Amino acid sequence: MKVKITEVGLRDGLQNEKFVLSTDVRLELAKRLAGAGVRRLELGAFVSPKWVPQMAGSADLVKAAVGAAEFRDVQISALVPNERGLDEALQVRAPRIAIFASATESFSLKNINCSIEESFTRYAAVVKRARRQKLSVRGYLSMCFGCAFEGEVKESVVIRLAARLIEMGCDEVSIGDTIGVADPKQVRRLGAKLLRELGPRRTTMHFHDTRGTALANILASLDLGITSFDSSIAGLGGCPYAPSATGNVATEDVVYMLERMGLKTDLNLDALIETNRWLQGKMKRELPSKVGRAGRAHPLGVVRSSDPS
Amino acid sequence: MKVKITEVGLRDGLQNEKFVLSTDVRLELAKRLAGAGVRRLELGAFVSPKWVPQMAGSADLVKAAVGAAEFRDVQISALVPNERGLDEALQVRAPRIAIFASATESFSLKNINCSIEESFTRYAAVVKRARRQKLSVRGYLSMCFGCAFEGEVKESVVIRLAARLIEMGCDEVSIGDTIGVADPKQVRRLGAKLLRELGPRRTTMHFHDTRGTALANILASLDLGITSFDSSIAGLGGCPYAPSATGNVATEDVVYMLERMGLKTDLNLDALIETNRWLQGKMKRELPSKVGRAGRAHPLGVVRSSDPS
Numbered sequence: 001m002k003v004k005i006t007e008v009g010l011r012d013g014l015q016n017e018k019f020v021l022s023t024d025v026r027l028e029l030a031k032r033l034a035g036a037g038v039r040r041l042e043l044g045a046f047v048s049p050k051w052v053p054q055m056a057g058s059a060d061l062v063k064a065a066v067g068a069a070e071f072r073d074v075q076i077s078a079l080v081p082n083e084r085g086l087d088e089a090l091q092v093r094a095p096r097i098a099i100f101a102s103a104t105e106s107f108s109l110k111n112i113n114c115s116i117e118e119s120f121t122r123y124a125a126v127v128k129r130a131r132r133q134k135l136s137v138r139g140y141l142s143m144c145f146g147c148a149f150e151g152e153v154k155e156s157v158v159i160r161l162a163a164r165l166i167e168m169g170c171d172e173v174s175i176g177d178t179i180g181v182a183d184p185k186q187v188r189r190l191g192a193k194l195l196r197e198l199g200p201r202r203t204t205m206h207f208h209d210t211r212g213t214a215l216a217n218i219l220a221s222l223d224l225g226i227t228s229f230d231s232s233i234a235g236l237g238g239c240p241y242a243p244s245a246t247g248n249v250a251t252e253d254v255v256y257m258l259e260r261m262g263l264k265t266d267l268n269l270d271a272l273i274e275t276n277r278w279l280q281g282k283m284k285r286e287l288p289s290k291v292g293r294a295g296r297a298h299p300l301g302v303v304r305s306s307d308p309s
Numbered sequence: 310m311k312v313k314i315t316e317v318g319l320r321d322g323l324q325n326e327k328f329v330l331s332t333d334v335r336l337e338l339a340k341r342l343a344g345a346g347v348r349r350l351e352l353g354a355f356v357s358p359k360w361v362p363q364m365a366g367s368a369d370l371v372k373a374a375v376g377a378a379e380f381r382d383v384q385i386s387a388l389v390p391n392e393r394g395l396d397e398a399l400q401v402r403a404p405r406i407a408i409f410a411s412a413t414e415s416f417s418l419k420n421i422n423c424s425i426e427e428s429f430t431r432y433a434a435v436v437k438r439a440r441r442q443k444l445s446v447r448g449y450l451s452m453c454f455g456c457a458f459e460g461e462v463k464e465s466v467v468i469r470l471a472a473r474l475i476e477m478g479c480d481e482v483s484i485g486d487t488i489g490v491a492d493p494k495q496v497r498r499l500g501a502k503l504l505r506e507l508g509p510r511r512t513t514m515h516f517h518d519t520r521g522t523a524l525a526n527i528l529a530s531l532d533l534g535i536t537s538f539d540s541s542i543a544g545l546g547g548c549p550y551a552p553s554a555t556g557n558v559a560t561e562d563v564v565y566m567l568e569r570m571g572l573k574t575d576l577n578l579d580a581l582i583e584t585n586r587w588l589q590g591k592m593k594r595e596l597p598s599k600v601g602r603a604g605r606a607h608p609l610g611v612v613r614s615s616d617p618s
Binding site for chain 2: 146147148151152179180181183184185186209210211212213215216218219220239241242244245246250253256257260261262286289290291293294295297300
């Protein structure tokens with residue numbers, strides 16, 4: 001079985017880090033990730049650098065990457081909040097955009113300053129124009145397993161909004177555990193409903209490891225037949241609602257578990273660990289990935305060719 | 310379903326920490342853990358303080374705890390490497406001892422300075438005498454999922470040695486992923502064999518979170534019907550073979566996941582988080598537990614009374 005990994009460290013990760021990386025360093029990081037086998041890469045967000053300084057220069061990044069030899073096999077995407085963002089995406093020839101909706105009203109208002117309905121109206125126009133211009137679109141749906149403001153989130157709402165993102169023209173929905181509260185039982189329940197509604201090719205799980213449950217939640221998803229996940233190199237990112245907490249699940253940790261289970265990804269764990277080491281120097285802090293810290297366990301291989309018994 | 314947690318932070322955790330806690334602070338920690346609902350508590354090790362200074366004063370600790378009101382409902386145990394350790398245990402009226410064997414020759418030699426066979430001969434005499442004195446015995450088997458020196462470990466060897474520990478008089482075997490390399494698929498394969506050989510009441514899983522997979526491995530175990538796990542408050546501990554890596558899975562993280570899945574433990578998550586905060590001050594470093602850092606997600610409850618849909 002092959003598992004698809006979408007690397008979101010350069011967008012979801014970095015936008016939640018205090019430390020701001022230059023576009024040069026981000027391009028270098030993107031190249032290293034592509035070299036490590038990343039095939040789905042979110043490069044940045046076309047948002048105002050006044051509000052999100054970490055994403056400044058995203059258009060330059062996408063422009064530099066699109067068509068460059070290093071990114072030949074990489075599906076590049078950028079987050080686009082509105083029509084103006086789409087204009088930028090079209091200008092720099094981004095092949096894929098992402099839109100970002102919320103499963104709860106409170107987070108929608110807090111994060112994108114409008115109600116869920118207003119955001120869907122706005123996105124519908126963006127997606128329509130993007131698709132007309134042959135761009136593909138990924139939809140994010142955040143706070144699907146619990147909301148920092150509203151607490152528990154109704155599964156029926158998540159299912160309905162996810163289905164609307166597909167109807168709108170998204171080819172997949174990334175179901176976000178934005179504050180990292182999900183447990184495997186909840187994942188199995190919601191995941192089964194999502195699979196019935198969207199099918200496996202349109203369902204991606206986006207777990208944060210804020211409370212350590214991300215790999216267990218990925219296992220629960222795999223058991224259901226979900227094979228597409230978002231992750232962030234080195235565990236870049238944080239949780240704005242829990243200051244010292246960690247954020248996105250680390251790509252290295254996901255790849256370690258999957259490979260040792262005998263599941264294939266396109267990614268090279270050694271190259272990811274090397275990228276982690278390089279990145280810690282650039283971020284000037286110890287990053288949360290556990291495999292990044294511990295490394296492989298020599299003399300243990302990661303992919304086992306036979307079942308020892 | 311009720312899940313049994315054995316708290317091993319005061320032994321397996323602290324013995325792998327550089328910072329040495331006084332017996333007074335360790336007793337205070339033990340009382341806080343008992344107050345948080347810990348019912349199975351490994352208090353220390355009767356080993357030479359020359360070799361393991363972190364465990365110095367373990368006899369005083371056990372003596373202070375046995376019979377004290379705070380520990381009325383707590384099953385206290387101490388690690389005992391040999392007959393001399395058992396003498397100490399008997400002197401301070403420890404009700405339960407633990408012995409520590411290895412699934413690989415290299416680690417046995419490195420860790421306890423004898424072959425596996427020699428260790429089993431020695432332990433057989435210790436356990437026989439302990440049982441005659443009405444002490445109960447837990448057996449640890451380390452390096453069951455991979456060895457820092459030998460790589461992959463034969464499952465047939467793990468099963469055979471675990472069975473021998475039970476035959477010898479242990480009432481349970483704690484199956485250790487000592488270097489934190491296990492993946493859920495491996496856990497399912499070995500766990501199913503262990504259940505067939507030992508039964509669920511004698512099987513405890515002891516995961517380290519060195520590579521982030523511990524909660525996924527606990528989930529895989531639960532799916533098999535294994536309901537007994539070791540954990541360490543705040544994730545105390547480390548990995549001697551990966552200097553900056555974390556060690557035992559954190560009790561708070563385990564309890565968070567279990568409770569949110571609707572599984573009962575005797576433990577109180579808020580009291581554990583409070584103990585974590587207190588302990589960070591004593592250890593003078595940030596401890597690895599993710600739930601310890603992030604806390605509960607207010608306004609989300611941990612145990613959900615109904616399925617939101």
